[in-house]
Amino acid sequence: MKKKLVLIGNGMAGVNAVEQLLKLAPNQYEITIFGSEPHPNYNRILLSSVLAGDANINDIMINDWSWYEAVSDNHLTLPTNRRVCDTQLGT
Numbered sequence: 544m545k546k547k548l549v550l551i552g553n554g555m556a557g558v559n560a561v562e563q564l565l566k567l568a569p570n571q572y573e574i575t576i577f578g579s580e581p582h583p584n585y586n587r588i589l590l591s592s593v594l595a596g597d598a599n600i601n602d603i604m605i606n607d608w609s610w611y612e613a614v615s616d617n618h619l620t621l622p623t624n625r626r627v628c629d630t631q632l633g634t
């Protein structure tokens with residue numbers, strides 16, 4: 544039975560950690576990433592260029608939707624627009 548792994552926040556650092564984990568220990572975790580934003584994982588450092596109108600969100604994607612689909616064998620799911628609150632964590 545797979546261990547459950549929950550990542551709160553679909554940002555660069557956290558998703559990179561998941562990427563490394565999938566390389567080191569594939570198929571060992573059932574992973575859920577809660578992202579408060581509607582997008583898959585993008586390079587926030589480059590967000591300024593999107594806000595300036597020099598690029599669009601697709602230009603700064605690190606892992607687009609196809610990556611999440613490709614790793615779904617690891618039972619990875621990404622609920623978007625879902626901000627995890629303290630009360631949900633029972634704190």
Ligand SMILES: Cc1cc2nc3c(=O)[nH]c(=O)nc-3n(C[C@H](O)[C@H](O)[C@H](O)COP(=O)(O)OP(=O)(O)OC[C@H]3O[C@@H](n4cnc5c(N)ncnc54)[C@H](O)[C@@H]3O)c2cc1C
Nearest residue numbers: 552553554555556557577578579587588590591625626627
């Ligand atoms: C406009 C802009 C320009 C920047 N430019 C630079 C730059 O030039 N150079 C530089 O070094 N850095 C820059 N930064 C900072 C850089 O983007 C951050 O240091 C970096 O993104 C941090 O990465 P992270 O993965 O730790 O967190 P983040 O990229 O902040 O990712 C965290 C994610 O978690 C989500 N989240 C947080 N709380 C919850 C919750 N409770 N439930 C669900 N989801 C949650 C957030 O919505 C976010 O998507 C910039 C930031 C911005 C906003």
